[in-house]
Each structure stands twice: as C-alpha cells, then as structure tokens.
Amino acid sequence: MKLTISKNELNDAIQQVAKAASARPAIPILGGIKIDVNHQFVTLTASDTDISIQSFITVEQEDLVIATIEKPGSVVLPSKFFAEIVKKLPSDQVVIEVGANFQTTIRSGSTEIQMVGLDPEEFPVLPSIEQNEVLQVPGDLIKAMIRQTILAASTSEQTPILTGVLWNLHDGELKFVATDRHRLASRTTKVDAESSFNFSNVVIAARTLNELSRLIPDQNTVVDIVVADNQVLFKVDNILFYTRILDGTYPDTSKIIPQVFETELVLDTKNLTDAIDRAYLMSREEKTNIVRLTTMDDGMIEISSSSTELGRVTEQLEASSMTGQPLRIAFNSKYMLDVLKVLDSEKLFIGFTGAMRPIIIRPMDHDYSMYVILPYRTTS
Amino acid sequence: MKLTISKNELNDAIQQVAKAASARPAIPILGGIKIDVNHQFVTLTASDTDISIQSFITVEQEDLVIATIEKPGSVVLPSKFFAEIVKKLPSDQVVIEVGANFQTTIRSGSTEIQMVGLDPEEFPVLPSIEQNEVLQVPGDLIKAMIRQTILAASTSEQTPILTGVLWNLHDGELKFVATDRHRLASRTTKVDAESSFNFSNVVIAARTLNELSRLIPDQNTVVDIVVADNQVLFKVDNILFYTRILDGTYPDTSKIIPQVFETELVLDTKNLTDAIDRAYLMSREEKTNIVRLTTMDDGMIEISSSSTELGRVTEQLEASSMTGQPLRIAFNSKYMLDVLKVLDSEKLFIGFTGAMRPIIIRPMDHDYSMYVILPYRTTS
Missing domain, CATH: 3.70.10.10 (Proliferating Cell Nuclear Antigen)
Incomplete structure (x- = not known):
C-alpha cells in the first residue's frame, strides 16, 4: 500500500472514526484505525465491537485530487498516536507507505515516522446489514431528539437496558423514550415513512447516541437510518456509524x-x-x-x-x-x-x-x- | 451591618479574593470571605494564611453610588456558596443584612437567602507590613517574568524551597530564578529602583505567583511590591495580595x-x-x-x-x-x-x-x- 493524501482530509476522517477505537483495548487491534486503499476510496474504520465508524474519502472530488494511489492495500495503525501525529504534520501532503510485516512509513515535509502497523485481517469484521427499509431524518432533528432524551437515561450498569434510549417507529411517528426509574423523557416527531414501516424495542446506548450526535453537522444533513436484527446503521454524509442494539426488553413506561x-x-x-x-x-x-x-x-x-x-x-x-x-x-x-x-x-x-x-x-x-x-x- | 450594593461590583470583588479562601479549610473560618463595611469602603478579605487577598470597593466612585451603607459592620460568609449565589442573583442590586449571631440575609429581586455567618473576630489577622521601600513594576512585565520562570519550579514538596521562584533585586536589576534540579529558568529586567534598594533570597511559591498573575490585568497596570521580613505585599489597582516568603535558603545556581x-x-x-x-x-x-x-x-x-x-x-x-x-x-x-x-x-x-x-x-x-x-x- 502506498499513497499521497491531503493532510486535512485525512485528519478529518481520523477525527470522525477515532471515537470508535478503544481507549484501553483488550487486544491492540481494537485500539487501531484500519486504512483500506483502493483506486476510488481511502476508507478509515475504527471499532470497539459495540460501535464501529467508517469514513470514506473519495480519491477525486470534482476535479480535485485528494489522494494519489500508487498501490492499493490495507493496514491497521494505533489510533491515538496516529490521530495526534497527523494533526501536527508539517506539510499539506502526507505520504503513507506500508512495507513488509505492515511496517508503515509516514512522510510529510522533513518529518519521517516509522510505525508498527498491524495485520488488517485481524481487524473486527463490520456487521453486514442488508439494505432494509431506510428511514430518513434531518440531522438537526435527530440531534435535538437525542439531546432532549438522553438526560433521563440511567448511568448505572446495574440495569443495562436503562442506559439506552428506546426508539419506536409506528404509523409515521418516531418516538424516543429514556428513563432511569426516577425520571423519564419522551420526544416524538412525525417522519416521512410508510405506515407499514415500523420498529419497536430498538434500544441504543445513550453514550453511543452522544457520539453519533457529534458526527452530525448542525445544518443541512439528512441521516439515513437502517434497523437490522441487532444493529442499527446510521449514514451521515460520507460516514457510516454502526451500533449494537442493547439486549433485553425495555420496560413499559406508559402506565406511570x-x-x-x-x-x-x-x-x-x-x-x-x-x-x-x-x-x-x-x-x-x-x-x-x-x-x-x-x-x-x-x-x-x-x-x-x-x-x-x-x-x-x-x-x-x-x-x-x-x-x-x-x-x-x-x-x-x-x-x-x-x-x-x-x-x-x-x-x-x-x-x-x-x-x-x-x-x-x-x-x-x-x-x-x-x-x-x-x-x-x-x-x- | 446593613448595605445595598451593586451586584457586579460585589461579584468582581468576590472573584478576586475567593482564590485565597481554603477549598478544604481546617477550620470553617478559613473557608470564608470576610466583609467589612464602613462609610468609605466595602472590604472583602480571604486568607488561607499562606496567601491573603483583600479587595476594596469604594462606596462612591465619581458621583456613582456603588453601595449605600445603612449600618457599618463585619461578617464572614462561606466563600464557595457566597461566590456562586451572588453571580446568579436576579437583580442588579443586592441587600446584605447581618442580624443576631451573624445570621445574614441576602435579598435581590424576589430571592431571599439566609446564611449562617461567622464571627469576624475569629478571622486571621493580616500581616502588618510597614510601608517600606516600594518597587513599582508594570503589570504585563511581572506577568511575563512569572510565566517565563515558573515552568522550571519544582512540583515536589520534598524540597519546599524549590517549589518557589527566587526574586533578587540588585543595582536596579530584578531577577527571577526557578529550578527543580533538572532544569532552570532565569529572567531579568531593569527596574526603576535606587541602587541602594536591594533584596535577596525572596522565594515565593510558584502556585502563588500563578494566582497573582491572574489578578493582574493585561495592560496599563503598575504593581506595587513591598518586601517585608517574611511577607511580600503586592498592590494591584484596588487589590492587596499578601504572600508568605518560603523558609530556607535558595541554592546557588550560578555555578551550574x-x-x-x-x-x-x-x-x-x-x-x-x-x-x-x-x-x-x-x-x-x-x-x-x-x-x-x-x-x-x-x-x-x-x-x-x-x-x-x-x-x-x-x-x-x-x-x-x-x-x-x-x-x-x-x-x-x-x-x-x-x-x-x-x-x-x-x-x-x-x-x-x-x-x-x-x-x-x-x-x-x-x-x-x-x-x-x-x-x-x-x-x-
């Protein structure tokens, strides 16, 4: 693998995915960012298995060359150091080259960095989500709904299901509910969905929704949401955000x-x-x-x-x-x-x-x- | 004691002195702010015995009435709560009234606060410093000298003297030195002082200099400095800042x-x-x-x-x-x-x-x- 890439585009993508890398990984690979390079995209992926974030950099964007690909390939680099050093590189252009045993060289201006890379084959495989029905919701609305409900989610791991926010879609109405048994927050919105498109008991960790919120720009974005068996996929611009649905049945709060x-x-x-x-x-x-x-x-x-x-x-x-x-x-x-x-x-x-x-x-x-x-x- | 005072002026003075109040006082009075009211000044004082800060609010400032004094007197109020609540009072005017047993009532708009006040007689007495020779140094210069030396001061209490910055005045030159034995910083400046006006081995805790720095506005201030036997007094605008000189002899660093x-x-x-x-x-x-x-x-x-x-x-x-x-x-x-x-x-x-x-x-x-x-x- 060898490519030359714009520092700013690379840095933006790293910042987007880095949140999903484990800060204290059980095995080193979970603390890494996977880079996949082909002639169309440079794809960055991080995953702590609960959440996975993938960011796609299009190699050519409207006559602008963002990256020049000399040799496609893949490598996994330690997230924390990689994120910090790229931000501080001296030149606008960064050359990344992977040699034997995933030994990686990063060059920018008169800076040269040797990094111990890891085998991308060992990186977690992202959940495969069939393109089910897609719910489209404006980004600022999703952000508001998250902000107005997560406050009531539990912070105690004693009842894991209550650390999440319950999402239901019924008859064109999307509803979020959170409760920690002492308080409850509920927020609904009309969405553009067929009345036959329903889901219930989709519970997503409040912590995860917080991370998702940060990835959504304040204006002019539509978030695509796909609900699968035990995963939800969010698509925000060039980013895919996968999260696990919390196990268990959310309590019925309507009676209280x-x-x-x-x-x-x-x-x-x-x-x-x-x-x-x-x-x-x-x-x-x-x-x-x-x-x-x-x-x-x-x-x-x-x-x-x-x-x-x-x-x-x-x-x-x-x-x-x-x-x-x-x-x-x-x-x-x-x-x-x-x-x-x-x-x-x-x-x-x-x-x-x-x-x-x-x-x-x-x-x-x-x-x-x-x-x-x-x-x-x-x-x- | 009873007065009506501008919330903003009171708040500014509280913020200036509050740093000197103990966060975890050995006795409650050291976590307090003393308020002294007479017909000229409302004086706020806080002291953790290492440093003491006093701020003077002039009752009438150029035809502007900052405070209306109904009855002079004194009281000590708990610093943390007092500082927080004054900032959030609803009206521009605050009425403070002290009753029997230093029970204090604060009124502002439709808010009424009862506070358990303490006896000002139990408050630490500030060091009395005779008006010795006064060294006058521009505020921005003092701030720069502090910033350029405290980085080298020790953070280990094992050698307390090295947690300070050494100040010497000799022949019109003021010199700051700090060292933690692994590194050293030194900064000198010419000052406007008689060649007969000298001091040496004045060592002030880096932490204290940091606090002093925050009190000095960035521009157009002159700081008056008075060095006494075991105390230094700084006068910055309407604020008096007292600090203890660290015990011990600072090592001779010239040879290294x-x-x-x-x-x-x-x-x-x-x-x-x-x-x-x-x-x-x-x-x-x-x-x-x-x-x-x-x-x-x-x-x-x-x-x-x-x-x-x-x-x-x-x-x-x-x-x-x-x-x-x-x-x-x-x-x-x-x-x-x-x-x-x-x-x-x-x-x-x-x-x-x-x-x-x-x-x-x-x-x-x-x-x-x-x-x-x-x-x-x-x-x-």
Whole structure:
C-alpha cells in the first residue's frame, strides 16, 4: 500500500472514526484505525465491537485530487498516536507507505515516522446489514431528539437496558423514550415513512447516541437510518456509524404517566430555571439536591431549599396560571434543571397529582416532548 | 451591618479574593470571605494564611453610588456558596443584612437567602507590613517574568524551597530564578529602583505567583511590591495580595551554568518547537519523554525519538548557524517544549558543552532570559 493524501482530509476522517477505537483495548487491534486503499476510496474504520465508524474519502472530488494511489492495500495503525501525529504534520501532503510485516512509513515535509502497523485481517469484521427499509431524518432533528432524551437515561450498569434510549417507529411517528426509574423523557416527531414501516424495542446506548450526535453537522444533513436484527446503521454524509442494539426488553413506561392532575401550573421557563438554579446551589451542599415547591394563595409559587450548615434560599415566582389544589412537593433540583435546560418553550406546564405522584413537565409551545420526575418523600 | 450594593461590583470583588479562601479549610473560618463595611469602603478579605487577598470597593466612585451603607459592620460568609449565589442573583442590586449571631440575609429581586455567618473576630489577622521601600513594576512585565520562570519550579514538596521562584533585586536589576534540579529558568529586567534598594533570597511559591498573575490585568497596570521580613505585599489597582516568603535558603545556581560551549547552534524557534512537539508525541508513549538531537554534516540537525511498541519519529531541520564539535545528545522533550513555549524570540541559541553537561537555551533577540536543561544519560 502506498499513497499521497491531503493532510486535512485525512485528519478529518481520523477525527470522525477515532471515537470508535478503544481507549484501553483488550487486544491492540481494537485500539487501531484500519486504512483500506483502493483506486476510488481511502476508507478509515475504527471499532470497539459495540460501535464501529467508517469514513470514506473519495480519491477525486470534482476535479480535485485528494489522494494519489500508487498501490492499493490495507493496514491497521494505533489510533491515538496516529490521530495526534497527523494533526501536527508539517506539510499539506502526507505520504503513507506500508512495507513488509505492515511496517508503515509516514512522510510529510522533513518529518519521517516509522510505525508498527498491524495485520488488517485481524481487524473486527463490520456487521453486514442488508439494505432494509431506510428511514430518513434531518440531522438537526435527530440531534435535538437525542439531546432532549438522553438526560433521563440511567448511568448505572446495574440495569443495562436503562442506559439506552428506546426508539419506536409506528404509523409515521418516531418516538424516543429514556428513563432511569426516577425520571423519564419522551420526544416524538412525525417522519416521512410508510405506515407499514415500523420498529419497536430498538434500544441504543445513550453514550453511543452522544457520539453519533457529534458526527452530525448542525445544518443541512439528512441521516439515513437502517434497523437490522441487532444493529442499527446510521449514514451521515460520507460516514457510516454502526451500533449494537442493547439486549433485553425495555420496560413499559406508559402506565406511570398520569393523565389528570390535581394541580396544574403554567410558568415562565427562564424564571423557573433561574430560581431552581439558585435553590440547587444550596440543596447541593446537603448532597440531596432537594428543593421544595409550594403554591401560595396569591397566584405565586415559592421555591425553597435549605442546608443545616449554610442556611436557606427562598424564591418567589408568579405563575402564569394556577388551577386545582394547593400543593407542597419536594423533588431533585438537578433532575428538574436537566429538563429545564432542554425544554424549547418559553412557557411550560407542570401537572401534579399529589405530593407522592409523578410530576409531569411539558412545553406549552408544542406537544412533542414530555418529562416526568418522581418527587421525594420528605418528612417536613 | 446593613448595605445595598451593586451586584457586579460585589461579584468582581468576590472573584478576586475567593482564590485565597481554603477549598478544604481546617477550620470553617478559613473557608470564608470576610466583609467589612464602613462609610468609605466595602472590604472583602480571604486568607488561607499562606496567601491573603483583600479587595476594596469604594462606596462612591465619581458621583456613582456603588453601595449605600445603612449600618457599618463585619461578617464572614462561606466563600464557595457566597461566590456562586451572588453571580446568579436576579437583580442588579443586592441587600446584605447581618442580624443576631451573624445570621445574614441576602435579598435581590424576589430571592431571599439566609446564611449562617461567622464571627469576624475569629478571622486571621493580616500581616502588618510597614510601608517600606516600594518597587513599582508594570503589570504585563511581572506577568511575563512569572510565566517565563515558573515552568522550571519544582512540583515536589520534598524540597519546599524549590517549589518557589527566587526574586533578587540588585543595582536596579530584578531577577527571577526557578529550578527543580533538572532544569532552570532565569529572567531579568531593569527596574526603576535606587541602587541602594536591594533584596535577596525572596522565594515565593510558584502556585502563588500563578494566582497573582491572574489578578493582574493585561495592560496599563503598575504593581506595587513591598518586601517585608517574611511577607511580600503586592498592590494591584484596588487589590492587596499578601504572600508568605518560603523558609530556607535558595541554592546557588550560578555555578551550574556553563559560559563556554563545545557546540553552538542557532535555530528557528517555531521550526524547532514543531519538530520537538512531534518527537514528544512518540517519546511520551515510552513515559521517558526522551528525544535525541544529533548534528549532521550538512548544517542540518536531526531530532528523533522512538518507542519499542509504536515506532520512530525522525525530523530534519536546518540550523541558521552551527559551530564547534559534532554532537549527539538526549533530553526530556517536555522540558524543552516548556521552554520553547515561553521563549519570546524568533530565533534561539543553544549551547552544549558535551553529552552529559547542561544544555543552555537563550533567545537571540535579547538577553533577559536564559534556560538550562540537564541532558539524559542514554545507552545508545
């Protein structure tokens, strides 16, 4: 294998795939980036077996020669060092040449690097996904849906299925749900799909969705999604992103969501966020993050928190609307802040069905998203 | 004590002093910020006994009322929470009122905070420094001198004196020296001081100088420096910064610096930095950071490093000038990079007196700074 390639194109592709290489590989090959060179494409692949990312560099792009291929071939190079050194090479052009025993020479300007390459035959084989039905979703929409749900995914490996986000497609509606049993986030969207095209119980690790999000440009991208038996494939521009579907059955969360409320509030999102943020600072000192919300007689609500050592924060805030029973409830302020930070609506609805029942938070501007927080049982 | 004060002015002063409050105070009072209020000034003080910072807010500034004092007094409030909450208060104005047992109420907009205050009588007393001779140095110069020397200070508490930077004033020349026994940095400057005004063996912790640096604005400031028996006082605008002088006698470093060289090189600073940076990436994999420099016959030098697992980086670079004996030397590339990053000269001089003698690095544009790195003894 021998080629000359533009440093910037090579560097971009490395940055795209490198996230999938294991930081602490069980065997060295899993910490590598595989380079496959033919006369059309230079393909980079990294895989920690849970996720695999592949980036294609087209050798000639609109009369522009990105790479000159002298001899096709393959090699696997250690990801971390390869990524760092390419970024710092002195010239715009990089020559990569693979010799006997995959010994690789990289030249750029007056820099020469000898690298111990590995046998590409030992590299994990990517899942073969038949070109099933393809779901096409705008990139910025997928990113928003990920951001608005992963906050509620569990970070504990004790229940692995809850570390994922559940994806369902039914009747042209794509729905994401995440819960860690203390809170729940749900986000739906209409998509352009035949009503016969359905899937359910597709659960993808929140961590993986975070990585996927980084690969999607903010604007003007369509993501192609193919769901296979135990894998999902995402195609973003020149990148293929494969991820495993988490094993197990995602719990049915529909029953925990109350439909009627004893107390209903409409509040200004920014004012509530700021007030809870200040109360959170005090609650954090107690490690519990407990904040109290109390409705008052005059259409006001009070947000408060206290710490035995430090003191007490009390916030008053006017409700845009308040109906139903008076209320005094305690909840985890960090959970509430997580929701408020991703709630894309100027005003929000909060529904309560009593001090020990789930709290529902919904944007007022649309009905695409819904959040649930379980309250705390407190003595006072 | 009761006053109304501008949130921004209060916040600025808190940020200035908070660095001196202990993050993990042995007794709670050392984790606090003392507020002293009289009709001229609101004074904030924090002290971990090693360093103390005091910031003065003038109550009326050019017809602008910054604070309205209803009742003078003092209180100590917990630094971390106080700093965080003030930043997030909803209104531009903050009312602070101290009641019985130093119970403190902070009000801003519809936010009310009760804080457990502490008795200011228990707060550490600041060192009293007689107004000795005052050395005046431009702020940006002090910052540059700190930045160009602290890199060589030791981070090991085994020899506490070497964790500091040595300051000497002699005959109108101010000199900073730092060394961790493996490398040395020295920086001098002419200052406006009577030749009779001298000091020596003033050693200030590098960590402290770092904090001092942050307090000095980048432009148009003069720093007043007063050296007392075991304390140094810095005055920067409205801030007083006190620091302890480290105990002990700083070693005499003048003898380790060679004056004549067997090999002399002049190199382009940026080219050398980039080449060593790439070699460093490889050397880091071996944990040793060892990089080799070899002079070649054709006026070129070679920089190289190798790792048994990864491979080898070789860099060639043209010397602007090369005189004396051929040379092959090994050194810590991280130490060299630290020097190159602060060297404010387009070209630099490197002097060698043999493979096991100190390496001298000097800027070509001026003679204010000088660096020494001890080479590594290597087998090959």
